[in-house]
Amino acid sequence: MKPEAGGLAADLKGWSWRGPTDQARVQALLSAQGVTDPRQLEVWVSLGRRGRAALQTALQERFPDSVVHVMSCHKPLVCALRPRLEAWQAQPPRHLHLHYPVLTDAHPERFLLEAYPLAGWAAQLGSRFTAEPRLDTLPEDVLPEYLLEVDGEVLRVSVPLRQARAVTGEAIQRMTGRIRVDGTLTLDFPTAFEALWDAYHAWLEAQVWPDTAPFFDVLRVTARLPAEREELAYDHEALDLTEVLAEELYFGTQEFFQRRAGVETGSRTLQMGQIIPLVQLSTQEVELEVHSGSAAVPAPEQATVRLPDLQRLDRPPTPAEAQHWLGTFPGGTVAARSVQGRPVWSFGAGRGGLLVTGGQHANESTGVVAALRAVRELAVQERAVSPDAVPLTVIPLENPDGYALFDWLCREQHPAHMHHAARYTALGDDLEYRPHPHHERAGRAAALAGEPRLHVNLHGYPAHEWARPLAGYVPRGFEAWTLPKGFCLIFRHRPGEEARAGALASFITGELARQPDLMALNARQLAVYEAHTSLRPYRVIHSTPCLFTAHDTLDGPLVLLTEYPDETVTGPAFLLGQRAQFAVIQAALAWLERSSG
Numbered sequence: 001m002k003p004e005a006g007g008l009a010a011d012l013k014g015w016s017w018r019g020p021t022d023q024a025r026v027q028a029l030l031s032a033q034g035v036t037d038p039r040q041l042e043v044w045v046s047l048g049r050r051g052r053a054a055l056q057t058a059l060q061e062r063f064p065d066s067v068v069h070v071m072s073c074h075k076p077l078v079c080a081l082r083p084r085l086e087a088w089q090a091q092p093p094r095h096l097h098l099h100y101p102v103l104t105d106a107h108p109e110r111f112l113l114e115a116y117p118l119a120g121w122a123a124q125l126g127s128r129f130t131a132e133p134r135l136d137t138l139p140e141d142v143l144p145e146y147l148l149e150v151d152g153e154v155l156r157v158s159v160p161l162r163q164a165r166a167v168t169g170e171a172i173q174r175m176t177g178r179i180r181v182d183g184t185l186t187l188d189f190p191t192a193f194e195a196l197w198d199a200y201h202a203w204l205e206a207q208v209w210p211d212t213a214p215f216f217d218v219l220r221v222t223a224r225l226p227a228e229r230e231e232l233a234y235d236h237e238a239l240d241l242t243e244v245l246a247e248e249l250y251f252g253t254q255e256f257f258q259r260r261a262g263v264e265t266g267s268r269t270l271q272m273g274q275i276i277p278l279v280q281l282s283t284q285e286v287e288l289e290v291h292s293g294s295a296a297v298p299a300p301e302q303a304t305v306r307l308p309d310l311q312r313l314d315r316p317p318t319p320a321e322a323q324h325w326l327g328t329f330p331g332g333t334v335a336a337r338s339v340q341g342r343p344v345w346s347f348g349a350g351r352g353g354l355l356v357t358g359g360q361h362a363n364e365s366t367g368v369v370a371a372l373r374a375v376r377e378l379a380v381q382e383r384a385v386s387p388d389a390v391p392l393t394v395i396p397l398e399n400p401d402g403y404a405l406f407d408w409l410c411r412e413q414h415p416a417h418m419h420h421a422a423r424y425t426a427l428g429d430d431l432e433y434r435p436h437p438h439h440e441r442a443g444r445a446a447a448l449a450g451e452p453r454l455h456v457n458l459h460g461y462p463a464h465e466w467a468r469p470l471a472g473y474v475p476r477g478f479e480a481w482t483l484p485k486g487f488c489l490i491f492r493h494r495p496g497e498e499a500r501a502g503a504l505a506s507f508i509t510g511e512l513a514r515q516p517d518l519m520a521l522n523a524r525q526l527a528v529y530e531a532h533t534s535l536r537p538y539r540v541i542h543s544t545p546c547l548f549t550a551h552d553t554l555d556g557p558l559v560l561l562t563e564y565p566d567e568t569v570t571g572p573a574f575l576l577g578q579r580a581q582f583a584v585i586q587a588a589l590a591w592l593e594r595s596s597g
Contacts, residue, residue: 017199017288021226022047022177022192023055027062029179029187038066042180044073044160046193046241048228073175073191074469075239077115077146077157078232085121085233092125093151099134101144101159106173107474108133109533111159114473115146116465116483117234119531123524124234129531143178162188167201167255168265172472192225192286193241197248197470200288204256214427215257216273216292221249223289224282229414235484235525236416236464236569242279243417248470249277250421254428255476266477268430275428276405277421278413295340295426310373314575316365316568317372319407322397325372331381335395335443339426342400344443348380350391354592355452355556356585357395357444360432360459362402363419366566366574367458370581371396378589390592393447398440401426410568418462418567432457448555454504455559456588458581460566461488463573480537481563485529486522487512487580488538490547490561494554501548501558504591508560509542511587518580519543525565560588 020028022045035041041059045052047070056070072079098118100111107113112131122129134147143158162176176194179187190198200221209215227241257272258265274295307321317325326332326345335346358371374380374394383389397403406422413419424430425440437445448455461481468475474482489508493501512518522543530536538545562584564577 015203015290017196017203019192019195019199019286021284021286023051023058025177025189025192026055026179027058029189030062033181033185033187035181035185038063038181040067040180040182041069042158042178043068043070044076044158044176044178045070046073046175046177046191046225046227048226048239048241049230050228051226072239073160073177074193074241074244075114076159077148078118079230079239080155080157081118081121081148082230082232088121088125088127093127095128095130095149095151096122097149098129098131099147099149100131101146102133102135103144103161103173105163105171107472109535110173110473111144111146112532113465113482114159114467116532117232117237117528120234120237120528123528131531143180162190162194166471166476167252168259168471168476170472174472175469193227193245194470196223196225196286196288197245197252200249200290201252201256203290204253209257209260213257213261213271214273215260217294218274218276218292218426219253220291220293221253221275221277221288222291223249223277223279224285224287225279226282226284226286228281236573238416238464240414240417242281243414244467244469246277246279246413246417247420247466248468249279250275251468251475252471253277255471268424268433269435271427271429273428274401274405274426275421278409280413310369310376312575313369313578314572315570316406316410316574317369319400319404322368322372322403323400325376326396329372329375331384332375335446336440338399338401339439340401340404342404344395344398344400344440346393346395346443346447347375348391348393349384349450350393351450352453353383353391353393353450354585354588355393355395355447355450355455356458356588357398357447357455358458359397359399359403360430360457361423362397362399363406363422363567364458364460364564365403365406365568366460366564366577367562367581368397368403369578370458370585373578373582374585378585390589390596391450391452392589393450393452395443395447398443399425399431401440415570416464416568418464418466420567444555452556453558454588454592455556456585457559457561458584459561460564460577462567463565463569480535483529483532484525484565485538485545486525486565487518487577488545488547488563489584490549490563492549492551492554492559492561494557495550495552497557498548498550504558504560504588505541505546505548507591507594508584508587509544509546511590512544512580512583513542515580515583517576521576560584 160178177191336344358367
């Protein structure tokens, strides 16, 4: 029976799936093909380092006279070079020159991006890094290759790929499993990573969904697979297929329902429901469970015995800590309630001043701390009644439902993951793009009624590489944010306000240039970013990358979005981020004060 529009499909109470591991697939495929005494055996799988080592040992025992190599099909060049780092550190190469493949049905720089952080390693070693494309027009059974020249030595690394279709319908090249026997016989197989996603996608396609959104209240997708995290000895980079799968389950599900609803891919307005992916490391199991239902009633926030020092906070505050500050800072009002009933607090008042918002995307948490500090340190109440001061309104945490999910994912999955599932609201939309001032959006709508001259909207983006290898590798709609490139500023202005936006950018970046640690971060990350992509959507002003966009419709004459690479960092990197975000708020106030005089 087809459900009514907006209701839940009748068969969504629960579903589970279990599949074989890559180890089992490889052993079974070799037996089925009658491989008995190979001279050389090359295998590409979606296992972590320990899993690959275990499979290599098992295959070496099965074929004792063979030369066996077991490699990763995800970022194969990086995995192949990682063991060489120690030797390179002892004797750094002078020059690393990369020839990367270009395929007709793949992003032109997909393989240059997939080679990241090779330029970062080179910078750490003091080595020169260069790269050039190489168009590959290969027979179907021949794998594309990287060629890396290292002081005259040439290393060749094959890239196992499969032609496929993304959820959006576009043709892509996606990572896959491959066995090559004696350099000639090639056996192609879907890895456990692929099979799990394909089973889930098939399940989505088989359901009888409502005609219109919402398609569910909460869709919980829990997966387990044996692919442990591998640190890459550069910045915050790691190979972590559990994170990659969590991202695919979230964005792939979004794209499925966007396509079903007939809206543009990447639409931020579709209220499909809340998607909660949880991907956990297992020892051998490859499992998937799907459940849908209603959101749990928000649990009361636990009392916080001892609050940390906000100025020195080097991690995302817990929801309990954030709510304690929000509920006890003087002058706060509950300006709105979230979809799940949590309060959205607002501080300050006045017309024609500065509006500061944080936590619109709840997994971007340095801005939340900076906004909380603004309430405590920048005399919000006094500014509201002083005729000589620039009024300041602050909404520190616009998306408390997402923030509760972010905290849960950090504890249940991995604290260093990006956790984009917490990005949007419990309705599944981006509150900024909600056409009506309902729920969370009501808080910002009330603040914008004061006609602020400047809105500073505090954001963040991934602190490590963001890739979608099951969807063509480069994240659709977020191509400029695949790699960290320092603290970025986005200036949105109305047509004709270019000069004013430029003056604001010059002033803000000039103030940020007083922070040597921040400038060092920008210089280091920009250099590596620019070595791995030709995309330059920004111009650098006082060592800070800035983007400018004109909009016919804006909430105010000027909007400044900050983007610090904070998904998800702790320690000195987080502390640097929250201080940089706070410095922007201080500089924005100073600029408004100067322009008022």
